Amino acid sequence: MNKENSEMMKAWVASKYGGLEVMAFAEIEKPKITKGKMLIEIKNAALNPYDYKLRNGIAKWMSRKKFPKVYGGDFVGKVVKLQDDKSSFYEGQMVYGFANIFFGGQGSLAEYSVINPRFVRPLPEGIDPIDACASVSAGLTGLSGIQKCGNLRNKQILINGATGGIGHLVTQMSIAKGGIVTAVCSGKNAELAKKLGAASVIDYQKKNILEQKGHFDIVYDAAAKLTYTKAKGILKKQGIYCTTEEGIKPTCQALLSKVNPNTSMFLSSFRGRVQDFEELESLMISNQVKPVIYKTYSLEETGKAFELLEKGGFNGKLLIKIRD
């Protein structure tokens, strides 16, 4: 039988909330297309920390109780079927984007996924499909923070976690927008930080970055390891702290910072508006931003990819290849 019409598909599934042990490679029912959605044949998926944080049960209220769950937000693939007459997409088209895994949606760690077109884009000419896939969540999350920081030309920007999934893209975006980047990473990633264009590199395992009092116009905390309270010390007057940290505390701090006359704080969080995708695509087409792929795993090996994602010690992005 033609695989496209088969009722079963291969997927990487979680049977309940928990650690690595709750996930396995499995055959599950192929999802059925519903109104307004599109059925996508997934070619590649990229992993992000939210994949294991959701699996651990961090946001059960957003995630619904139905198991097994398939995680994986970022994908590139081919449109198999559409269920929306007005759609500007067409069957057979190569697309990339974000499979909304919140509120019970199925992710991209499977051969097929039924996806809401809101965060789906046609794959632009001039962008490698793998790069498109690798850039979605990390690139759009990073871009939102960089947009909020205003004009970056000749600004001294410290990027904490400059070679991680978000950090290595924000480093390139900041340089593309004229910023002077001090990259903070572990010593083993210093070469990569220089290759990405950082003007200087600090090994956080050897040097305390908080010693550089009043030096930076912007501190972009890609690793979410600093805090506004700590970062204020190394910011110039009118300086900006921007973080990928999520939750009530940073949200309140960012709001309260609006009444601070000396420094301000913004959250760098995924927005995925059309103009954000367009800006990211333009940066990639012009070769100013190019994702670094640390390692690609097969769908069967996804457990190993999660192990590394959760342990750390890599740079750039981890990819899952589902089919050619």
Ligand SMILES: NC(=O)c1ccc[n+]([C@@H]2O[C@H](COP(=O)([O-])OP(=O)(O)OC[C@H]3O[C@@H](n4cnc5c(N)ncnc54)[C@H](OP(=O)(O)O)[C@@H]3O)[C@@H](O)[C@H]2O)c1
């Ligand atoms: N990716 C997303 O879509 C997304 C969306 C929203 C929020 N976030 C949040 O943003 C954070 C980063 O995400 P990511 O995708 O970039 O993760 P990642 O790929 O795992 O990168 C994390 C980076 O943090 C660095 N790091 C670890 N400890 C550090 C320290 N003490 N000081 C400075 N750097 C340190 C690591 O550098 P070394 O390897 O050199 O040590 C690594 O490069 C996570 O907390 C995540 O939950 C991510």
